[in-house]
Amino acid sequence: MRLRNTLILLIALALLGAFVYFVEIRGQKAPPEEPPFMEFAIPDVARFQVETREGTRMAATRRGASEWDMEEPYQAEGDSARLEGVLVRLSTVKPRRVLTETAVSFVPFGLDDPGLTVEVRLQDGSMQSLEIGDQTPDQASYYVRRVGEQAVLLMESATVDQLNRLVTEPPEKPTPVPTLAPPE
Secondary structure (H helix, E strand, O other): OOOHHHHHHHHHHHHHHHHHHHHHOOOOOOOOOOOOOOOOOHEEEEEEEEEEOOEEEEEEOOOOOOOOEEEOOOOEEEHHHHHHHHHHHHOOOOOEEEEEOOOOOOOHOOOOOOOOOEEEEEEOOOOOEEEEEEEEOOOOOOEEEEEOOOEEEEEEEEHHHHHHHHHHHHOEEOOOOOOOOOOO
């Protein structure tokens, strides 16, 4: 009798395990992969702008293949490496998570009055924009939304810090420092 009960329990356990595997684990579809925050090719960018809530702005326009001119906060030759580095990040980094597909209100995320607005204008005249709101409680991310969309996404803090630095430390091309010739 004990052997029979043990066999029945083992068979029931095997059937339950098979059900869990085939229905729950194997049958799950992977969530769709979220595209990068902005989708563009770096050479297609004509103008790049980052503006704070207070109205402080950094704007640069492409001049040639890899040369940039700063328009704001002052006119100067732009640091191409720094500007294109941030653009590469924006065009490749994907959201950490989609927080909500359709936000009823953007107030809880600080997106009703965003801390930063990022605009990328392409050579064909089209524009892509992001609004960056408050930092998450764990300070690892910021709430972000693509202008014209209802979804609230999470962007890692390091990317937002780079964008903030463009405004606080404008990407002006570094001035070459002369070096002294060694004494003869």
